Amino acid sequence: MARKNRNPVGKNVDPEAQKKKTRTLTLKSSDGQEFSISESAAVLSIAIENMVEDDCAGGVIPLPLVDGGTLARVITYLNKHAEDGASDEEKRKFDEEFVSGMEMGVLFDVVLAANYLDIRGLLREVRRRIADRMKNKSVEWVRKTFHIESDFTPEEEEQMKKEFAWAWEGVDSDVDD
Amino acid sequence: MNQEQLFTNLPSELIINILSRLPVRTIISCKCVCKSWLNLLDTPEFARSHLSISVPGLILYESLRHVEHFEIFEFEDEPDLERHELHYNSITKISSKEFINEDHPGLGIQGSANGLVCFRKIGQHPETVYICNPITRDYIQLPTPGTIWYYPTIVTYGFGASKISGQHKVVRIYHECRRDPDTHNLLVIPKSECRVYTLGTGSWRSIAPGPKLEYSCRSIGAFLNGNLHWLVTDLEGFARISCLDLETETFSTISPPALPESRRFLGGLTVLGDCLCICDNTSDDEIVIWVMKEYGVEKSWTKEFVISKLPDFAGESYEVVYPIKIFKDGDILMAWADFYLFYHSLKNRTTAQVDIPRLQTTYRMEAMLHTPTFLSLKSFAMENVCSF
Numbered sequence: 001m002a003r004k005n006r007n008p009v010g011k012n013v014d015p016e017a018q019k020k021k022t023r024t025l026t027l028k029s030s031d032g033q034e035f036s037i038s039e040s041a042a043v044l045s046i047a048i049e050n051m052v053e054d055d056c057a058g059g060v061i062p063l064p065l066v067d068g069g070t071l072a073r074v075i076t077y078l079n080k081h082a083e084d085g086a087s088d089e090e091k092r093k094f095d096e097e098f099v100s101g102m103e104m105g106v107l108f109d110v111v112l113a114a115n116y117l118d119i120r121g122l123l124r125e126v127r128r129r130i131a132d133r134m135k136n137k138s139v140e141w142v143r144k145t146f147h148i149e150s151d152f153t154p155e156e157e158e159q160m161k162k163e164f165a166w167a168w169e170g171v172d173s174d175v176d177d
Numbered sequence: 178m179n180q181e182q183l184f185t186n187l188p189s190e191l192i193i194n195i196l197s198r199l200p201v202r203t204i205i206s207c208k209c210v211c212k213s214w215l216n217l218l219d220t221p222e223f224a225r226s227h228l229s230i231s232v233p234g235l236i237l238y239e240s241l242r243h244v245e246h247f248e249i250f251e252f253e254d255e256p257d258l259e260r261h262e263l264h265y266n267s268i269t270k271i272s273s274k275e276f277i278n279e280d281h282p283g284l285g286i287q288g289s290a291n292g293l294v295c296f297r298k299i300g301q302h303p304e305t306v307y308i309c310n311p312i313t314r315d316y317i318q319l320p321t322p323g324t325i326w327y328y329p330t331i332v333t334y335g336f337g338a339s340k341i342s343g344q345h346k347v348v349r350i351y352h353e354c355r356r357d358p359d360t361h362n363l364l365v366i367p368k369s370e371c372r373v374y375t376l377g378t379g380s381w382r383s384i385a386p387g388p389k390l391e392y393s394c395r396s397i398g399a400f401l402n403g404n405l406h407w408l409v410t411d412l413e414g415f416a417r418i419s420c421l422d423l424e425t426e427t428f429s430t431i432s433p434p435a436l437p438e439s440r441r442f443l444g445g446l447t448v449l450g451d452c453l454c455i456c457d458n459t460s461d462d463e464i465v466i467w468v469m470k471e472y473g474v475e476k477s478w479t480k481e482f483v484i485s486k487l488p489d490f491a492g493e494s495y496e497v498v499y500p501i502k503i504f505k506d507g508d509i510l511m512a513w514a515d516f517y518l519f520y521h522s523l524k525n526r527t528t529a530q531v532d533i534p535r536l537q538t539t540y541r542m543e544a545m546l547h548t549p550t551f552l553s554l555k556s557f558a559m560e561n562v563c564s565f
Binding site for chain 2 (some may be wrong): 009020104105108111112115127130131134135137138139142143145146147148149150151152157160161164166167168
């Protein structure tokens with residue numbers, strides 16, 4: 001794909017890039033909701049770009065692994081990142097706010113969607129955010145938050161506590177922040 | 178998403194990627210969450226992913242009155258950090274006693290690469306050399322590398338990993354020296370040898386020792402770009418950098434910057450922010466930090482920082498100073514020989530002791546960057562790995 005031309009005043013404007021800005025695509029979520037998005041924003045997803053290039057889009061692109069709520073969020077992200085004149089600093093701020101209020105479940109929906117749609121920047125951001133929330137948390141907090149049941153026997157658990165005793169001191173209390 | 182299945186829905190490479198970003202101790206906690214996480218976190222894929230993301234922290238070796246120990250720290254590095262609180266970010270502290278069952282083994286750090294640390298018993302001839310992973314808590318004791326030797330013979334070590342094949346190698350350089358009995362100046366090097374121990378092979382082998390140069394018995398190889406580097410003096414008395422390519426196992430020589438001529442040049446060679454760095458502490462009132470901006474390009478040596486010494490430190494100095502890390506807030510962490518660890522703020526031109534109060538009672542300390550890894554030494558063939 002030709003690199004997007006960032007020239008602000010129309011000199012040497014790539015005609016293909018211009019077309020992408022005006023052309024719109026329709027994305028269809030797993031629950032049947034349809035969203036319009038400019039092609040230039042949509043192709044920030046490598047997976048969508050490939051579908052457009054292979055011309056298997058045929059007007060509407062079905063995304064059977066992404067639900068409507070998640071797709072709406074992803075589209076907000078794509079639109080911001082395709083916006084003309086948005087500085088890197090603005091985008092960074094946007095990313096910060098975009099993920100900061102998300103509940104854990106939503107973060108996981110978005111990380112799966114970003115992985116499936118191959119949106120590198122979003123994937124990086126959300127992965128980092130999930131990790132940030134897990135930092136210095138106890139085993140119990142992790143199990144509770146992610147609904148994971150321990151399948152260790154009490155003896156195994158005791159054994160691991162002994163083996164890793166050095167790593168257990170000073171973890172955060174289980175207050176969710 | 179179904180609240181019951183947050184991580185369960187993710188492909189394993191995505192789980193690995195997320196968990197790789199956690200602090201070391203949280204990763205250990207995660208091993209205890211359930212069996213599938215324990216298995217995932219024990220895979221070589223996880224160790225590789227973690228090492229590629231893992232950022233260098235610090236290994237600090239301390240010799241105190243009754244005990245020796247080493248401690249691994251993670252750094253906090255933000256542009257707007259109020260203060261560095263290293264002591265809150267300790268990952269693990271290991272006493273030598275746990276490790277090799279001696280109160281005062283007198284260890285010295287000989288290098289750190291990919292999360293593995295090379296230790297050697299200082300002052301013991303022939304040397305005992307260990308490779309240790311403080312995170313997986315295992316170590317290897319290498320076979321004895323040579324025979325008994327005495328000063329004025331010089332033995333110097335280095336530890337690193339080759340650039341292409343990624344082999345971990347311990348290098349031992351041995352120079353038999355003859356000195357003028359009055360001036361101690363080096364007269365001749367009748368015999369030199371270099372031996373290499375590749376981790377996983379179980380034995381030392383000899384390689385061509387390179388040009389005859391005067392190594393310092395206290396310096397260790399600075400590891401950068403798959404090469405080891407030592408600040409040396411040639412037989413005419415000029416400072417040089419001896420460079421060993423760990424892939425081809427050939428020596429070459431790099432010129433240092435134009436240093437002021439002095440009979441007692443106090444230079445320390447180290448790696449600072451991915452560049453080769455020479456820290457010159459010869460002057461009575463300032464420390465000069467030279468950086469080789471473009472690796473291997475001698476013209477790119479730049480006088481990067483000049484730091485005025487505090488009155489307490491000014492005057493004739495006898496020790497080498499090593500910068501360790503430049504932080505985003507403009508502070509440099511530095512070691513004054515094996516005595517002190519301090520921060521110098523480039524912004525405010527102030528100097529402060531590191532916030533580990535017990536360091537003031539430490540007899541001897543060594544500090545260098547260390548990138549924690551979950552790569553177990555058990556993954557190397559032919560090695561007798563001990564756990565502690």
